[in-house]
Amino acid sequence: MSGMDDMQVFLTYGDIALASSLIVIVLIVSWKLRLQLTKTLLIAAIRTVVQLSFIGLILAWIFAREQWYEVLLILTIMTLIAGSAAKNRVKRTYKGLLTDTLLAVSASAVLVTAIAIVMILKVQPWYTPQFIIPILGLILGNSLTAISLTSNQLIETFHEQQGRIEMMLSLAARPFEAVHEPIRTAIVNGMTPTLNSMLVVGIVSLPGMMTGQILAGADPTQAVRYQIITMFLICVSSTLGCTISALLIYRRFFNKKKQLILPQ
Incomplete structure (x- = not known):
């Protein structure tokens, strides 16, 4: 045979x-x-x-x-660890950074995972562990990397460009106008690994999920379809996570008087 x-x-x-x-x-x-x-x-x-x-x-x-509360507990622990890992990768921290990374990670990853499970894969019931756990894990792993890169660069830039930002504020620039370029650059930096992977996937590299399915005997065409879906999910989650993270950090670095502050 x-x-x-x-x-x-x-x-x-x-x-x-x-x-x-x-x-x-x-x-x-x-x-x-x-x-x-x-x-x-x-x-x-x-x-x-x-x-x-x-x-x-x-x-x-x-x-x-297959108990929903056990699956939910695992998902919660995974999300908390991902948020903590994202925070630990940031060199220059501040009080409240852990809260911000947790919010960015959970908001982006949970939303995208929910869309994948309910609307795309149409898994019944939604808490079927063989689907929701690996999908959330895959999204969390990529999101925390993107979020940590964005957070790290943006915080460093706020410190390094304090004088320039304050000068723009003194010239009547609104806070977001003064930091728009650093925010844009930081989000692009966080998205770069995901975009690079998408550009070469299937040509230079075969992703781990697809390779694992093929080695396990799955139909290659089905493995490819799953991989396409997961790549798009990762891209959306990373974009949302980077954006949310940047906006949360922006909020921390400006007070109600629209003055730049450097939180300790």
Whole structure:
């Protein structure tokens, strides 16, 4: 017998151990070139195995039960961790940054995920874990990167261009007019990784979701359709997240008198 439908590879712990041993190559390169990444690489490799193994057990349990409140709890935890991760990637922080990143991440990712589940995929019931959990996870992972890039650049720019912004305000410019260019640049910077991925997808790279489906034996045409949908979802979510984040930061840096302030 032959054909794609008959070809399915089941991975064992031995296969995982063999793949893990390839990290030795990376460690040797780090040691030879004195990259000082040995400790970080080891920690990252160990965390990858532990975290994915742990989440695999949890998802297997949740998939078997399909209880809406358990799925909702997982989604909430994922969103909170994503917001915290986005905040931790910002170098120059301020009081309230965590709240802002959480709002940006949750508002964009949850809205886009809801549209995907209810209107595009038409999943019944909406809390079917095999759909909503991976889709939200995929969107969160990309959104938090975009949001952190936007936040990081915008905050740095407000500090670096304080004099220019205050000069424009003194010349009767409205607050948003004075910072429109930094906001635009920061949002574009946050969107760049997503746009770059969209420009080369299918030509230079095969995304992880599509590759995973094909390796699992799915029809390539269906895998492509799912990938197209997820790429658009990621693009919309990242755009919304970057925009919301920029506007929340803008609000923090101006008081009611329309004066520029640098929050501590």
